[in-house]
Amino acid sequence: MTDVRPRMLAGLYARNTRSVVARGMRVIARNNWLIIVTGFFEPVFYLFSMGVGLGALIGSVQYHGVDVPYAAYIAPALMAVSAMNGAVYDSTMNVFFKMHYAKLYQGMLSTSLGPLDIALGEIILALFRGLLYASGFMVVTTLMGLNLAWTAIFAIPAALIIAFGFAAFGMAITSFMKTFQHLDFVFFIMMPMFLLSATFFPIDVYPEPLQWVIMAMPLWHGVDMIRMLTTGIFEQAMIYHLLYFVIMIVVGVFFATRRLKALFLR
Amino acid sequence: MQQLHIEANQLTKRYGSFTAVDGIDFEIAPGESFGFLGPNGAGKSTTMRMIAATSLRSSGSLDVLGLDANDNGPAIRAQLGIVPQADNLDEELRVWDNLFVYGRYFGLPRKVVRQRADALLDFAQLQQKRQARVDALSGGMKRRLTIARALMNEPKIMLLDEPTTGLDPQARHVLWDRLFRLKDSGTTLVLTTHYMDEAEQLCDRLVVVDEGKIVAEGSPKELIRTYSTREVLEVRFGTAKNEEAAGRLAGIGDRIEVLPDRLLVYDDNGEQALTAVGERGLHPVTSLVRRASLEDVFLRLTGRSLIE
Ligand SMILES: Nc1ncnc2c1ncn2[C@@H]1O[C@H](COP(=O)(O)OP(=O)(O)OP(=O)(O)O)[C@@H](O)[C@H]1O
Ligand SMILES: [Mg+2]
Numbered sequence: 001m002t003d004v005r006p007r008m009l010a011g012l013y014a015r016n017t018r019s020v021v022a023r024g025m026r027v028i029a030r031n032n033w034l035i036i037v038t039g040f041f042e043p044v045f046y047l048f049s050m051g052v053g054l055g056a057l058i059g060s061v062q063y064h065g066v067d068v069p070y071a072a073y074i075a076p077a078l079m080a081v082s083a084m085n086g087a088v089y090d091s092t093m094n095v096f097f098k099m100h101y102a103k104l105y106q107g108m109l110s111t112s113l114g115p116l117d118i119a120l121g122e123i124i125l126a127l128f129r130g131l132l133y134a135s136g137f138m139v140v141t142t143l144m145g146l147n148l149a150w151t152a153i154f155a156i157p158a159a160l161i162i163a164f165g166f167a168a169f170g171m172a173i174t175s176f177m178k179t180f181q182h183l184d185f186v187f188f189i190m191m192p193m194f195l196l197s198a199t200f201f202p203i204d205v206y207p208e209p210l211q212w213v214i215m216a217m218p219l220w221h222g223v224d225m226i227r228m229l230t231t232g233i234f235e236q237a238m239i240y241h242l243l244y245f246v247i248m249i250v251v252g253v254f255f256a257t258r259r260l261k262a263l264f265l266r
Numbered sequence: 267m268q269q270l271h272i273e274a275n276q277l278t279k280r281y282g283s284f285t286a287v288d289g290i291d292f293e294i295a296p297g298e299s300f301g302f303l304g305p306n307g308a309g310k311s312t313t314m315r316m317i318a319a320t321s322l323r324s325s326g327s328l329d330v331l332g333l334d335a336n337d338n339g340p341a342i343r344a345q346l347g348i349v350p351q352a353d354n355l356d357e358e359l360r361v362w363d364n365l366f367v368y369g370r371y372f373g374l375p376r377k378v379v380r381q382r383a384d385a386l387l388d389f390a391q392l393q394q395k396r397q398a399r400v401d402a403l404s405g406g407m408k409r410r411l412t413i414a415r416a417l418m419n420e421p422k423i424m425l426l427d428e429p430t431t432g433l434d435p436q437a438r439h440v441l442w443d444r445l446f447r448l449k450d451s452g453t454t455l456v457l458t459t460h461y462m463d464e465a466e467q468l469c470d471r472l473v474v475v476d477e478g479k480i481v482a483e484g485s486p487k488e489l490i491r492t493y494s495t496r497e498v499l500e501v502r503f504g505t506a507k508n509e510e511a512a513g514r515l516a517g518i519g520d521r522i523e524v525l526p527d528r529l530l531v532y533d534d535n536g537e538q539a540l541t542a543v544g545e546r547g548l549h550p551v552t553s554l555v556r557r558a559s560l561e562d563v564f565l566r567l568t569g570r571s572l573i574e
Contacts, residue, residue, distance in 0.1 A: 011319065014340035019370040026367065027358045103354035109320045110354075111371035111419070112344035265322050265339075 012260055013116040020108065020121025024128075036129065039086060040136045043078040047140070050074055050200065061202065064233050072146040076230040077199040079137050079159055080222035083130050084190070087163035090126035091170030092186050095263075096177060105264060115264035119171060119256060126167045127160055134159040141230070149232020158229055162222040165245045168252025175256070175263035193219045198227075218248055269332055271296050271423055271454045272317060276326035279312050286312045288478035289326060296422075299455035301465045301472035303560065305570060309478040310458035311351050314427050317456065318348050331422065344372060347421030351428050351458075353408045355400045361411060362387065362396040369418040382418055389444065390414035406437045413441070417448075424448060426457040430464060442467060462560040474560075474567055481567045486560055493566045494558040495520050497536035501543060501550035502528045511548055518542045523565055530562070 028036065051071030060067045098104040108118055134156045141147055147155075170186070177183065196203070197220040203211050214220050225241035228234050256263075272294040279287040287309040294300045302310045315321035317330055319339035328335040330342045356364050362383055369379030387393050390410040395403065403411065409432065416424065429445070430438040445468060449455055459465050465472055466486045474482040474489070482489055499519070503511045505527060512524045519533035533539035536555030543550065564570075 010337040011339040011341075014373070016371065016373045019367070019373065022370060023356075023359075023367045026363065030360075030363075031358060102357060103352070104356060104358075106320070106350065107354040107356060107368070108371060109339075110318065110343065110346075110348035110350065110416070111368060112340045112373065113371050114340045117340075261322065265320055 009116060009257075012114040012257075014112050014114045015117070016113055017117045017120040017124065020113065020118055021124050021128075024121065024125040036132055039082075039129065040133050042085075043082040043133075043137055044140055046078050047071065047075055047144075051078075051146075063202070063227065063231060064235055066231070066233055068148070068231055068233075069146075071144065072148055072231065073227070074200055075141045075144075075146045076155060076226035077197075077223040079134060079141075079155060079230075080162055080219065080226050081194055081199060082133055082137065083159040083162040084166050084194075084219055084222065086130050086133060087126055087166035088170045088186065088190060090122065090129070091167040092174050092177075092183055095122060095171060095174050096180065096183065099174075099263075109264060115260040116257065118264070119260060123164070123167050123171070127163055130160055130163040131156070147230050149230065151228075151232050152230040155226045155229045158222075158226050161242075161245050161249070162218075162225075165218060165248035165252060168249055168256050171263070172252060172256040172259050175259035193217050197223050199223060218244065221245065268296050270294065270329075271298075271331060272456070273329045274326065275328075277313070277316065277323055277328050278325045279309070279316060279321065280324040285478055287316070287323075290473075290475070290478070290480045292473055292480070292483075294454060294456060296454055297449075297452050299449050299457070299468055299470050301469035302456075302458040302475055303460075303462075303465050303472050303564065304458075304475035305460075305564075305568070307477075308475045310475060311427055313475075314350075314425050314456070314458060318343060318346060318425055344419065345422045347416035347419065347424040347453075349413050349416045349424070349426045349429055351431070353412045355408060355411060355415070357400050359400070360396070361392060361398050361400060361403070364400060364411065365415055365418060368415050372419045374419065379418070382420075386414040386417055389417070391440075406433050409433060410437075410441070413444070421453065423454040423456060426455065428458055428460065430459070430461065438464075462564075465560055472560075474564060476568045476570075482563065489560060489563045490558050492563075494562040495532040496534045496558060498556055498558050498562055499531040499533060499536040499539045499543075500528050500552075500554045500556065501531065501540075502552045503548070503550055511550075514546055514548060515543060518546075521566075530565070532558070532562070 051074050055070035058070045060069050061073045063073060105118055138156060173186065196214055197217060203214050221241040221244040224237060228238055270293050274290060274292050276289045276291065277287060278285065278289050290313070302313060304310055312321065316323050316328060316335060319335045319342050322336050331345055333342050335342060356367065359367060365383035365386060366379055369382060387396055390413065392407060392411060395407065400408065413429065430441055433441065445455060455468065457468060469486060471485050473480045482493065484492065508524060508529055512522055512529055515522055515529070515531065519531040519539045521532045523530040531539045540553055540555060
């Protein structure tokens with residue numbers, strides 16, 4: 001059997017990611033559908049409390065010079081946040097737990113699977129969950145009349161791109177973690193990102209230096225990207241948002257692959 | 267000549283500045299059953315993990331089925347049946363699903379996997395538990411399922427890390443019987459154990475490891491012949507008096523070993539040694555003559571007991 005694989009992947013990949021995904025689907029089908037349902041409701045609750053509740057007080061927000069109803073302003077942001085949260089949760093907490101406590105990966109690595117099969121499988125499963133959440137959320141926002149343009153349909157692939165970027169990075173970061181406490185660090189970064197990234201109000205309320213910091217963060221690009229799609233108000237920045245995530249995915253996947261040995265083969 | 271199944275040269279594993287496995291050499295031929303015997307922390311599991319290519323060696327060489335273990339994990343493990351020291355069954359799946367999903371990890375066709383899962387449930391005597399949750403199984407049942415799972419890919423080499431620890435005597439004998447059958451069918455067995463009787467029963471050849479190094483190698487019989495007398499006399503004088511009695515016994519047998527609770531007198535003829543003890547005017551509380559075992563070999567080599 002001749003087999004040409006990059007040297008970096010020697011011993012890491014068996015081209016059987018499929019079986020890892022199938023195992024995940026089997027588990028979801030048998031026990032875990034409840035988690036899927038609860039994950040779907042989180043952004044919906046935010047939307048009802050902030051969007052509908054606060055929206056009644058605020059009315060509308062200016063977005064690129066256009067007045068947008070408050071609920072329609074935050075709905076795309078909540079979608080981006082939910083994509084980020086799901087991907088980060090799956091690639092950090094979940095991976096760490098399955099590695100060190102459930103010993104799931106140990107079992108998988110007793111077979112001809114390699115670390116890359118497992119990592120890809122986990123990312124695909126995380127994206128599948130993301131797809132379910134995003135689609136469910138789109139249904140809700142459409143029923144509420146918060147999607148102002150037909151381009152809103154592209155918000156679903158956009159959410160997957162965001163999730164992919166965060167998941168690849170999350171996995172690389174998890175490879176450095178030794179204890180559960182180290183995970184607090186991740187949430188310490190995510191919390192301010194969630195609150196400040198033009199999620200609930202435009203960032204021009206901040207002094208300019210802080211605006212630059214926020215615009216360097218991935219979530220802001222995700223929020224603004226989906227917001228353009230659901231409102232139909234496009235700016236040139238769209239290209240930079242996409243570019244940001246393409247780079248984040250490429251760097252994240254490269255970095256995570258480099259760290260696979262550290263993550264799985266101790 | 268047939269190719270060796272496993273070949274290690276100066277195999278070493280370091281964790282930071284700590285050396286868990288310290289330059290060991292061994293060769294395992296096809297069909298052989300080979301044991302690693304040693305106390306806690308000797309480096310047995312670490313060695314097993316390196317053979318399974320789930321832990322990368324720090325230096326030395328290690329070939330499994332002719333492939334370098336550091337670079338060929340998937341290809342090597344396709345031929346291995348791995349039973350880890352601590353069960354790592356998939357708790358989110360039921361008993362039968364555990365076997366099925368595991369078989370699929372090897373990329374085997376569904377039909378084959380289904381057939382083997384059913385056959386192995388019989389083998390593990392778990393047919394009536396096929397739909398049970400894994401966490402509802404007893405310790406021994408989990409162990410049997412783990413071993414059945416390791417057979418899903420019909421491995422050429424079985425790696426068994428303390429396969430019978432935690433099993434009751436009857437379950438151990440059942441398992442030994444299964445392992446004998448595998449051995450008869452030509453499977454290479456590599457196992458670690460704390461149990462002398464297990465090593466004597468199952469291993470054609472074994473190495474005694476201590477603190478990451480191999481301190482002796484041979485068949486159980488050879489090791490006993492080399493490092494011990496044929497028989498051993500065990501005498502107890504009561505905890506406080508053992509030390510003092512040892513002094514007065516000097517000269518009896520080949521060698522005397524003082525343990526906290528008893529004295530071991532090594533002599534090819536234990537009864538004769540016991541008579542000699544009596545002749546010196548000493549009256550042990552209890553005495554026992556037995557055949558020498560690997561336990562004695564271990565004590566001799568490391569100065570420590572295998573099971574504290
Ligand atoms: N991941 C790790 N990081 C650091 N040290 C480790 C790691 N794994 C094992 N060790 C150390 O390596 C040494 C050998 O461990 P190993 O598990 O191989 O022993 P063992 O012979 O299997 O012992 P036991 O009979 O208790 O199972 C121990 O001192 C252990 O603390
Ligand atoms: Mg061990």
